Amino acid sequence: MKHASNIAAVAALKPAYMGFIFYPKSPRFITEVSAELIKYIPNGIKATGVFVNEDIEVVKGHIFKHRLKAVQLHGNESVAYCEAIKLTGIEVIKAFGLAESFDFAQLVAYQNVVDYFLFDTQTAGHGGSGRVFDWNLLQHYTLDKPYFLSGGIDLQHTQSLEEINDPRLYTLDINSKFEVEPGLKDIDKIKKFINSFDKF
């Protein structure tokens, strides 16, 4: 999210979270000017900073400056790193890129530190790929911690998403498939997506 009127239009749809990408290599990277717009997000929506292997003091700076309610960590952030962010009092969402080779055992060490896991598609770019992973891999996830499902979710996935019967699936994270251009969300398409569900 980068543009004031687009942020307001998405906020009007009342998502639980709105994400702002503080990763310089992303086409959705927000500058200082666009980061200022976060303050216009209503209290009921969690303004979320998305970071990739960022210096922890830089993350903390954004948390306080922009009054973030959550951070979404998309790199190789350690358990200790997540713990330090958690001490700031905000919600920590730790993202993992899934692929056949993914070792689910590594999640055990994070489970008591983070609020949610986020399962995305494993790519070199760390996220925002628009690619879907094989959701059957989630059969190997044995912990109780609820998770966000992410990675290339599009309008065409509604029915398959409805069929996922997993109480740990906390919410869906949509991104690049609902854009007119990077950082500019397609409001009509998001409305269609929301209205196509009975659950979520």
Ligand SMILES: O=C(O)c1ccccc1N[C@@H]1O[C@H](COP(=O)(O)O)[C@@H](O)[C@H]1O
């Ligand atoms: O969106 C990005 O550019 C991005 C860059 C680096 C890390 C995370 C990023 N976005 C997050 O990636 C997932 C999946 O997005 P997509 O649906 O595949 O486009 C999502 O959680 C975004 O918040």
